[in-house]
Amino acid sequence: MFRRRVMDSRWAVIVLLRCCALMASSSAAADDESFSRYDFPPGFVFGSATSAYQVEGAADEDGRTPSIWDTFAHAGYVHGATGDVACDGYHKYKEDVQLMVETGLDAYRFSISWSRLIPYGRGPVNPKGLQYYNNLINELLKHGIQPHVTLYNFDLPQDLEDEYGGWVSRKIVKDFTAYAEVCFREFGDRVQYWATINEPNVFAIGGYDQGIAPPMRCSPPFGFRNCSNGNSTSEPYLAVHNILLSHASAAKLYRKNFQTKQQGFIGINVYTFGTLPLTNATEDVVAAKRSNDFLLGWVVDPLVFGDYPQIMKKNVGARLPKFTPLQSKEVKGSADFIGLIHYTSIYIKDKSSSLNMEPRDFNLDMAVEFSGWDISGSSEVPLMPWGLAQVLEMFKQDYRNPPVFIYENGARTPRNATLHDTGRVKYIHAYMGAMLDAVRNGSNTRGYFTWSFLDVFELLDGYGSSFGHYYVDLDDPDLRRYPKYSAHWYSKFLRGESVGPNGDIKMMSKHNLLDSHRARAVQ
Ligand SMILES: *[C@@H]1O[C@H](CO)[C@@H](O)[C@H](O)[C@H]1NC(C)=O
Numbered sequence: 274m275f276r277r278r279v280m281d282s283r284w285a286v287i288v289l290l291r292c293c294a295l296m297a298s299s300s301a302a303a304d305d306e307s308f309s310r311y312d313f314p315p316g317f318v319f320g321s322a323t324s325a326y327q328v329e330g331a332a333d334e335d336g337r338t339p340s341i342w343d344t345f346a347h348a349g350y351v352h353g354a355t356g357d358v359a360c361d362g363y364h365k366y367k368e369d370v371q372l373m374v375e376t377g378l379d380a381y382r383f384s385i386s387w388s389r390l391i392p393y394g395r396g397p398v399n400p401k402g403l404q405y406y407n408n409l410i411n412e413l414l415k416h417g418i419q420p421h422v423t424l425y426n427f428d429l430p431q432d433l434e435d436e437y438g439g440w441v442s443r444k445i446v447k448d449f450t451a452y453a454e455v456c457f458r459e460f461g462d463r464v465q466y467w468a469t470i471n472e473p474n475v476f477a478i479g480g481y482d483q484g485i486a487p488p489m490r491c492s493p494p495f496g497f498r499n500c501s502n503g504n505s506t507s508e509p510y511l512a513v514h515n516i517l518l519s520h521a522s523a524a525k526l527y528r529k530n531f532q533t534k535q536q537g538f539i540g541i542n543v544y545t546f547g548t549l550p551l552t553n554a555t556e557d558v559v560a561a562k563r564s565n566d567f568l569l570g571w572v573v574d575p576l577v578f579g580d581y582p583q584i585m586k587k588n589v590g591a592r593l594p595k596f597t598p599l600q601s602k603e604v605k606g607s608a609d610f611i612g613l614i615h616y617t618s619i620y621i622k623d624k625s626s627s628l629n630m631e632p633r634d635f636n637l638d639m640a641v642e643f644s645g646w647d648i649s650g651s652s653e654v655p656l657m658p659w660g661l662a663q664v665l666e667m668f669k670q671d672y673r674n675p676p677v678f679i680y681e682n683g684a685r686t687p688r689n690a691t692l693h694d695t696g697r698v699k700y701i702h703a704y705m706g707a708m709l710d711a712v713r714n715g716s717n718t719r720g721y722f723t724w725s726f727l728d729v730f731e732l733l734d735g736y737g738s739s740f741g742h743y744y745v746d747l748d749d750p751d752l753r754r755y756p757k758y759s760a761h762w763y764s765k766f767l768r769g770e771s772v773g774p775n776g777d778i779k780m781m782s783k784h785n786l787l788d789s790h791r792a793r794a795v796q
């Protein structure tokens with residue numbers, strides 16, 4: 274039902290979220306080329322990712338307080354599912370690190386739950402939360418797995434939302450910086466890669482324009498739900514502005530007090546699409562460029578050039594906050610690297626007529642229509658690995674080629690359809706191949722992380738779909754994990770063997786047995 278509403282919409286932030294990176298159709302395999310990790314530059318990092326609320330569980334254990342995503346899930350907006358238990362990663366982290374070792378990951382990307390480390394968002398550090406993240410980091414390092422930490426993955430402490438409206442208030446800058454400081458101070462001797470905030474572009478549209486994601490703020494006629502508070506025309510811009518200022522503030526602090534000693538790097542993660550004009554008509558070509566400025570330039574232009582794209586200033590007008598000269602200086606260059614979240618591509622059609630409408634939200638300001646792509650979530654979409662290559666070329670050519678990590682890429686399947694996720698392997702192979710081409714053409718990509726390591730709680734889909742290399746059996750009180758075909762495939766790649774897109778992996782007999790057992794059980 275959730276998905277239907279979104280389908281009916283003008284366009285959906287859903288498209289911005291990972292739930293739409295669907296399985297590839299089997300005919301769409303991009304090529305048959307095999308490659309190995311030795312085709313990538315030395316030091317190129319391969320890993321896999323999860324996030325705190327999606328994997329940890331233990332939601333009200335050991336002093337953790339609710340985040341806005343807890344509230345959202347408990348209100349029933351995720352098909353009744355919650356992250357209360359999720360994969361129980363809070364208790365099973367050792368077992369999970371062992372699986373990472375068996376898989377052969379170089380690195381693991383996870384996020385810290387702000388309200389576990391600092392309950393209520395501000396004030397004293399929770400010793401149990403501190404201990405958990407210390408344990409996890411130490412366990413990773415003990416096995417030679419590099420931690421890549423995201424500080425904020427959509428899970429604002431509910432108390433800060435209640436107190437002053439979270440990201441729409443300038444007060445967030447101070448609280449976020451204080452939280453970041455605790456992380457740098459406590460974990461920075463062992464963590465070298467910090468991403469401050471995940472996907473501000475998606476988060477702002479879902480949470481403050483369309484109201485489909487927490488904190489569910491919006492205003493008529495734009496929200497998909499009845500919104501009692503918010504302002505779809507201005508708050509998304511305000512939220513991203515405060516996010517950029519928060520990022521810059523944390524980065525400034527890191528550079529001043531920690532970076533020299535800890536030798537780490539600080540970045541921010543942005544959601545990316547490949548975009549193609551629907552036709553070769555000039556207005557569609559211009560519209561495709563404009564969509565990049567709105568969807569990506571909104572976040573990345575300030576980081577690289579110190580200001581929003583010109584076309585945004587023009588179309589959004591006074592609703593787009595302005596950087597003071599000092600803010601502009603602090604935001605510009607505040608990211609040592611950019612984390613890219615990439616799943617899919619979209620066709621763009623001009624809709625300049627929407628600029629005649631009042632009031633306008635982000636979508637009407639962008640003045641394009643998304644087209645040529647089924648987001649129903651039920652049918653398959655073709656692989657579009659060219660989209661990732663395009664994004665990487667864009668960073669190289671338009672954004673001065675900063676170091677980038679692909680922090681999420683992967684394919685969705687129904688949660689417990691089969692362990693033989695050959696479609697996921699085709700997808701990952703095709704996208705890794707596109708990345709390899711881009712790297713060979715000069716892209717400054719430094720690493721690649723699949724989403725997700727385990728079948729986690731998906732933020733908008735709960736336990737209905739999955740992206741994991743490991744199936745987590747929710748019917749088993751012990752939540753046992755089972756490797757899927759893609760875990761074996763990725764493992765083979767990580768161990769240096771050459772891999773293609775097809776079935777050239779024999780699952781070990783034990784796993785074959787398990788697999789047919791599971792397959793029977795879930796049909
Ligand atoms: C939204 O509000 C209208 C009018 O109050 C009501 O009829 C409708 O059921 C509400 N819809 C939802 C999804 O709450």
Ligand SMILES: *[C@@H]1O[C@H](CO)[C@@H](O)[C@H](O)[C@H]1NC(C)=O
Pocket residue numbers: 492503504506507592
């Ligand atoms: C939303 O914000 C804009 C710009 O500040 C303002 O003009 C408009 O009246 C607000 N709309 C609502 C519904 O509050």
Ligand SMILES: *[C@@H]1O[C@H](CO)[C@@H](O)[C@H](O)[C@H]1NC(C)=O
Pocket residue numbers: 551552553
């Ligand atoms: C646009 O032009 C290019 C190059 O001439 C061509 O390859 C492509 O098929 C055209 N696309 C459309 C949608 O007509």
Ligand SMILES: *[C@@H]1O[C@H](CO)[C@@H](O)[C@H](O)[C@H]1NC(C)=O
Pocket residue numbers: 666670714715
């Ligand atoms: C490779 O890089 C060059 C120089 O930046 C660029 O002009 C060209 O379009 C790139 N090739 C591809 C296939 O993206």
Ligand SMILES: *[C@@H]1O[C@H](CO)[C@@H](O)[C@H](O)[C@H]1NC(C)=O
Pocket residue numbers: 688689736737746747748794795
């Ligand atoms: C399949 O997944 C659902 C959650 O979406 C779960 O309730 C169900 O028990 C699972 N079935 C099997 C056989 O694993």
